[in-house]
Amino acid sequence: MSYRTTWMAVIVAFAVSLATDLALGASRPGLIASIGFFGCVGLILGSKWLGKALLSRPDAYWADTDQPDEKPDTHPAPDEDEVRRPEVTDA
Amino acid sequence: MLEHPVVPFLVAAAVAGMVPRRIGALVLLAAPVVALLQLLALDEGTTQHLDFFGYELTVLRLDDLSLPFAFIFIAIAALAGLFGFSTFSKGEQVSALLHAGLGIGVVLAGDLLTLFVMWELKAVASTLLIALGRNRSSPGAAYRYLLIHVLGGSLLLGGTLWHLSTGGSLAFDQFDGHASSALILIAFLLSAAMPPLHPWLPDAYPSASIAGSVVLSAFTTKSAVYALLRGFPGTELLIVLGVAMAFYGVIYAVLENDVRRLLSYHIISQVGFMITAVGIGTAAAVNGATAHAVAHILYKGLLLMGVGALVHATGKEKLTDMGGLARPLRWVMVLYMVGALSISGVPLFSGFVSKELVIDAAYGDNMYLVVYLLKIVSVGTFLSTALKLPWFAFGGPDRGIPIRPLPATMFAAMGITAAANVLLGVRPGLLYDLMPNPVDYEPFTASHLSETMQLLVLAGLGFWLLATKLKGEPSITLDTDWIYRRGGPAVVTRAHALAATRPQPMATARQYGARTWLRITDGTLGPAGGLGRRDQAPTPTPALGAIMLVAILLLLSTAVISGAW
Numbered sequence: 142m143s144y145r146t147t148w149m150a151v152i153v154a155f156a157v158s159l160a161t162d163l164a165l166g167a168s169r170p171g172l173i174a175s176i177g178f179f180g181c182v183g184l185i186l187g188s189k190w191l192g193k194a195l196l197s198r199p200d201a202y203w204a205d206t207d208q209p210d211e212k213p214d215t216h217p218a219p220d221e222d223e224v225r226r227p228e229v230t231d232a
Numbered sequence: 233m234l235e236h237p238v239v240p241f242l243v244a245a246a247v248a249g250m251v252p253r254r255i256g257a258l259v260l261l262a263a264p265v266v267a268l269l270q271l272l273a274l275d276e277g278t279t280q281h282l283d284f285f286g287y288e289l290t291v292l293r294l295d296d297l298s299l300p301f302a303f304i305f306i307a308i309a310a311l312a313g314l315f316g317f318s319t320f321s322k323g324e325q326v327s328a329l330l331h332a333g334l335g336i337g338v339v340l341a342g343d344l345l346t347l348f349v350m351w352e353l354k355a356v357a358s359t360l361l362i363a364l365g366r367n368r369s370s371p372g373a374a375y376r377y378l379l380i381h382v383l384g385g386s387l388l389l390g391g392t393l394w395h396l397s398t399g400g401s402l403a404f405d406q407f408d409g410h411a412s413s414a415l416i417l418i419a420f421l422l423s424a425a426m427p428p429l430h431p432w433l434p435d436a437y438p439s440a441s442i443a444g445s446v447v448l449s450a451f452t453t454k455s456a457v458y459a460l461l462r463g464f465p466g467t468e469l470l471i472v473l474g475v476a477m478a479f480y481g482v483i484y485a486v487l488e489n490d491v492r493r494l495l496s497y498h499i500i501s502q503v504g505f506m507i508t509a510v511g512i513g514t515a516a517a518v519n520g521a522t523a524h525a526v527a528h529i530l531y532k533g534l535l536l537m538g539v540g541a542l543v544h545a546t547g548k549e550k551l552t553d554m555g556g557l558a559r560p561l562r563w564v565m566v567l568y569m570v571g572a573l574s575i576s577g578v579p580l581f582s583g584f585v586s587k588e589l590v591i592d593a594a595y596g597d598n599m600y601l602v603v604y605l606l607k608i609v610s611v612g613t614f615l616s617t618a619l620k621l622p623w624f625a626f627g628g629p630d631r632g633i634p635i636r637p638l639p640a641t642m643f644a645a646m647g648i649t650a651a652a653n654v655l656l657g658v659r660p661g662l663l664y665d666l667m668p669n670p671v672d673y674e675p676f677t678a679s680h681l682s683e684t685m686q687l688l689v690l691a692g693l694g695f696w697l698l699a700t701k702l703k704g705e706p707s708i709t710l711d712t713d714w715i716y717r718r719g720g721p722a723v724v725t726r727a728h729a730l731a732a733t734r735p736q737p738m739a740t741a742r743q744y745g746a747r748t749w750l751r752i753t754d755g756t757l758g759p760a761g762g763l764g765r766r767d768q769a770p771t772p773t774p775a776l777g778a779i780m781l782v783a784i785l786l787l788l789s790t791a792v793i794s795g796a797w
Contacts, residue, residue, distance in 0.1 A: 142696065143395060144697070147693060147697055148697075149694050151690070151691055151693045151694075151697075152690050154686075154690055154693060155690070158682075158686040158690070160523065161682045162682070162686075163388070165678055165679050167679065167682075167683075172604075173607065173687055174686045174687075174690050175556055175690075176604060176607045176608055176611065176687065176692045177611055177687040177688065177689070177690030177694070178690035178691065178693065178694050179694075180607070180608040180611040180612070180691065180694075181611050181612075181615055181690070181691040181694030181695060181698075182694045182697070182698060182760045183608075184482060184483065184486060184608070184611065184612045184615060185486060185615070185694070185695075185701055185702060186698070186701075187483070188483045188484075188486035188487050189486070189487070189701055189702075191483065191487070192487040192707075192709060195710075196487065196709045196710045196711075197487065197705070197707045197708070197709055197710075198707060198708050198710055199706075199708075200706045200707055200708060200711070201706060202455045202708050202710075203369075203717070204368075223722045
C-alpha cells in the first residue's frame, strides 16, 4: 500500500467511523477514531523524540564489563550433555 | 494443613531437587494438578489457622477474591512447566516450583505475618530463577533484583510491625490509612513494578531463561495486584499512578529493541490498568482488576512463550537481528499473534472481555479522562505487541537465520494457552463467573465492537504510515535503574575523592562516621557494590551484609518500639 493509498484509507476509515458513531448514537462521534489514529501517531513520534533527546544509548552501554564474558550464548541448552547442534534450514 | 495448595509445590520442589532432570520435568507438571484438585476440594470460605508463639496465623483463606488468583496461578504453573519441559535445568525446576507455590501462598495468606513470609521466600525463589538463566546478564540482574526486593520486604515487615504496634489487627484486610500502611503500600507498589520503582522488572525478566521468563511474568506483579486489591481498594492516588504506569510502559515499549524487554514493559503497562481499577475500587472495578489479572497471566504467558520460542529457535533477542521468520516459524507466529490480539483487546480474544471491564468501571464512575487515556494506552499496546514486534521479527525477506528445532512440548504449551485465550474471549461467562462480585456487563454490544474496531483500524493505519520510523535501532533505553547502576557509584567515588583530600591523622568522630558510612555505601552503591557493579559476577558479601544489617536493625527497632517481644 503506497503512502497515498494509506492516506486515502485513513480518510475512508474516519468517514466510516463517523457514520457508525452517528448511526449508533455515540456521545462523542469521531472521538474514538481520532484517539486511534492520533494516539498511534503521537505515541510513535513522542516516544521516538524522547528516545533521541534523552533516553537512547548505544547497545553496549551496560555491557562495559571489567571481565569480558567468553562463555558462548547457551540460552536453550539445559544441560551440557543435551546441547543440540543448531540445524540450518535451507532458505 | 496438608490440604493447603502450597504443600504439593513445596514437596515437588524437594523431589525435583533429588531426581534426574527428566523426571523433575514430570514432577513440575504433577504439582499443579495435585494443587488444583486440592483447591477444588476446598469450600469457598475455608480458613486454616496455625498457632505461632501466641499469634493465631491464618495460613489459608479461600474467599471470592483469593480464589481466581489461586486458580490462575496454578494453571499458569502447569502451562509454564509444560513450556519448559525440555529446556528447564534442574535448578530452574526447583526454583520455578518454589516461586509458583509461594505465589499461591501469598494470595491465600489471611494474615500479615504469613503474607510477609510467603512474600520474602517468593522473592528468593525468583532470584534463583533469574540467576539460573543462561544469559551473560543473569547473575548481575538477579543480584540487583534481590537487593531491590529485600528492600521491599523490609518495608513490608517494618510497616506490618508498626501497624501491629499501633493496635492494628494481624488480619490481612483493608488498611485504615494510618501512616504505617504507607510503608506497606510502597512495598506492594514496588512489587507491582510501579515507576519509578520498576526497573528491576525489565532488568531481570529478560535475563532469565526463556521458560523462566514465563514463570516470572505471572506471579510477582499479579500477587502485588492481589495485595493492593485486598489492602487498598478505592485509594484514589492509585488511579493517577495506574494511568501514569500504563503510559510509561507503552512509551518504553515503542523504544525497545529487545523482544523480551519489550514485553516486560508491557507487563508494567497492563498492571497499570489493574492498579487504576484498584484505585477506582467499586465492585465493578474490583472485578475489572481481577479479570484483567487472570486474562493478563494467560496472554502474557502466551506472548512470552512465543518470543521464547523465537529466541530458542534463533538464539537472537533483538528485533534488529531478526526478520523474515514468518516462513520457518509459521506456527510460532500464529500462536504469538493469538496472544498479541488478546493483549490488544481484539473482540473474541481474552483481553477484550477483561480490559473493557476496567474501562467500563471508569466509565461508570464518570471518569472520562481516565477512559480516554486508557484507550490511548490500548492503542500503544496494539502498536508494539501486535504490529511492531511481529512486523520486524516475522516480516520482511528471509535472512537465512539458522533455526534450531523446537520441542513439541513448547508447541503444546503455546497451543493450550492460545486455546484458553480464545475460549475466554468467546465465552466471557467463564471468566465472569470466577469474579469476586456479580458481573453486570455485556461485552459484545454494537457500540463496544464498533469502538474497538475503529480504535484498532485507525491505529493500524497510523502504524502503516510511520512503520519505517519504528524500525528497531541497535540501542538501549535508559531507565530509572541508571540511578543506582551509574549514579550511585559516581557519588561514592566522588565522596572517596573528597575524603582523601582531608588531613589523615585527624581521626575525629565525624571522619570516623564518614568512613563507616562509606564502608556501607561502598558495599551497596559503590562501583564494586552489588547494585552498581560493572562486571557480571558480583561478590555478594558486602552488599548483602549491609542490606541484612539494615533489615535486622529495622526489625529490632520496631520490635522494641512496639514491645512485641
